[in-house]
Amino acid sequence: MKGAIAAHLERRTGRTEALDTSRPAGLLVGAVVLVPLLLVPYGFNPYAASSLALFLIYGLLAMSLNFIWGYAGIISFGQNAFFGVGAYAYGIIALNVIGPSGNTGLAVLGGIGTPALLSLFFAYFMFYGRLSDVYASIVVLVLSLVLYSFAVSTAGDEWVIGVARLGGFNGLFGQGSTSGNIANFQIPPITLPVPGMSEPFAFRINRTNVSGYYLVLGTCVGVFLFASLLLRTRLGRVAVAIRENEARAVSLGYDIRLYKLAMFTLAGAMAGIAGVLFASWGRFVNPDVFNLTFAASVVVAVLLGGRLTLLGGFVGAVAINYLTSYLGGLAAGGTGTTDTSTLPGMLLEIAGRMAQQAPILVPGVVLICTVLILKEGITPPLLRQLARRPLIGWLVLFPAVGTFFVLKVACRQAEVCLF
Amino acid sequence: MSDPILSVTGLRRNFGGLRAVDLSLEIERGELRCLIGPNGAGKSTFFKILTGGLRPDAGNIRFQGRDITRLDAFRIACLGISIKYQVPSIFEPLSVLQNLHLAAERRFGFARGQRRARRMLEFIGFDGREREPAAWLSHGEKQRLEIGMASIADPALILLDEPTAGMSPKEIDRTVNLIEKLIARSALIVVEHNMDFVRRIARGVTVMHEGKVFAEGTMSEIEGDVRVRDIYLGKKVRGDAQRP
């Protein structure tokens, strides 16, 4: 069925690699997206840069799912588990191994390595056990749910690793003893020594320093380029072969279990990178990274964006988080204050409560609609139009992005933003 | 010299109470063996067991002197048994060249695989069409592409399951030529229902019936065999031998 969709795509485009983002059209799309992103901290306030950085982190997580789903046809509904494990691992190591101003290199490595190992472990059981696709996707989701119950159950004082307090729902904090009292401190941000610089690089997003934003953006671009390159090696070609026709890939002599294992482990590491950035961004992580809603939002992002391009999940994640936070902002108007005895008041109250539930309702509705109506997601049709009519594409897309950007800056300045 | 490339002894596989395959068989180096028999005779099941897609209940398969009975499917392919399936099994959205390259790359690496793929392109008559998605090909062309994919890595044994199904007479001529060329490098086992085609390529013929080897011999011997006529050839030779 997947093969049929892709074949249909090819028939419509008349090109074999029309969706390849490393082609000139793809590079230009990249430039159109990247330039405004580079400028964001200058156009907006630090708050905008900070929330955009978070969306980009979610985008990176979605890309890790995109990588295995879109290319190898492996579906993991619990990719957030590796993200969460990465965030916790980074936090625990960073709290323990260094002081407040030191180098967090080891924590970064641990935050990427731990989820990579975990995904390797699961990949072994899933692919070498020949678990069917449907079961495999659920096993990872169940992993995420089990980790959720575990993380929630660690609220007690005894759940301490070194100085890191797991803290259950309250999230991960460090604890130190000052004159007999317990003092909590937050997860340190990423701090890395840079050769040739006297000051180490430190993750910051505030009024004077937006280094963290650029680290996130740079990591996203780096991981994207690395993944694109990787997909042009034999690994990527065989992955596509497995997606399209597993039996044929086997009878050509490829050990598909090994290739799936490699893809899945790499995706786990990518999710771990996103997790490390997340822990460093908020200096905080709690069991919510393992919950079902978050798991769904990753899948939704990839579905909405379109899974056949590596950037699809990225676009979807940014879009869906923007929508959710926009609706959430509407809900901040408050519920419970309206008079529910009249019909309009009642409706207002319901609307307010629904807006409050946006983080769960939006992914839900988008999931159903994408599956029923928008089967390919939004990115593939867009890219296809660009590949077919580049000129019109540029005449529409460039000005549209530009206008949005200018309007956004202008309305921020005037403080009358409607979107 | 009498060392066979493939020797199958006492191979058995049941489905429920049905004995789907129960046979012994030997294929010499450079041999072309046609495997015929009515539907449900166990030909495709036999191919599945040979390529590791199904485990046999009993018996033993030796390939180039090595026991491959319980090896994983991909290892058997690496040792040099390749297959063209009954229903075309190719990578539809990939281009013709990419399909061939994937088949060659495992053994020859990227660059040599590329050269091999281009040579094979010419060999199977797709020159100038390498960028076309495989999904665009006609049924017969897909079959030919798959034969190309099955033979590109110089396997010692090629299994062809109904290579002419859905082909026009002209395409069948082409496939006959192709097989004549392949036989120089590999041994072949061909399952076919098209008796004209079998007559044109066959050296040795094995008739399967209800999972067992029913008769073996040259094509004329087989066609002369009354028992074979009864179970199979009787209706097929007179009518159009093609399956719908």
Next chain:
Amino acid sequence: MMPLDTAVIVLLEILNSATILALLALGLAVIFGMMRIVNLAQGEFFTIGAFTTLAAVRFGNLPLWVGMLLAPCVAAIVGVAIERLVIRHLYGRPLDAMLATWGVSLVLIGIITVIFGPVTYGLPYALGHFTIGRYQYAEYRIVMSLAAVAMMAAVYLLFRYTPFGRRARATIANPEMAAALGVNTSRMFMLTFGLGAALAGAAGAILAPMISVVPTMGILYIARAFITVIVGGPVALLGTASSASILGTIEALAARFPLLQIETSGFCTPPPCTITIGGSAFYGQMALFLFAIVLLRLMPQGLTGNGGRR
């Protein structure tokens, strides 16, 4: 040697774990076993069952048993509506169907939260306790086990001996042939899905007095339900029953007996700080999960599969 009363209690706890797993998995197994649809919204049918009972008792002032009878009806109505609106369009697309049911699950959680608020409710304990040696045990748990057995028997009889069951099995075996013989297959799928929803609703109602009722409660139970169904394998009822008993044993034992203690560097009052591995409900679930993963490595088709033979 374990004292007799402890041994009896452990046996009862194993029975209880197996009961809960069977209750959770039954509806899922019917939908998956019969329709090949992985229904991720199953946990929400369970939630709907629990909330229907709660609403009937708390806001409708009805007796508990009336609420419990209403629960499967409401869940079935919601299930049938969802099948008609969404699932119907997705037969033959198992992956899309799974994704859509996930969307349905999220939307249902959202709607239940909008109606009842993100609040934890509780139902009053039904029945009393009896005493075994040094332990007390809730009588209601025994009733739960009986209800689970009754439900499984009812499902078995329904599919084995009624005209509906015959038509449903024919539809599952070969939809085209069944349609050619005059079975309204679309209606069969709808009713089967409704039945699966009703079973989950009934499970929610039966378990409601024992657990806290929250809009997100389905999530807590769906994982165990899926593990039970996956481990059970392709034969719906037999698989569910056997995997529920095996996994229930593992879960109850791990939840009962502490395995080891680890000292940590926290600031506990009174010191020292120790983490106990095993001996709580969470470790029961953890053991269940790990056991299931290893079992599936050995038997990818589940307990009632053919042992992974190719």
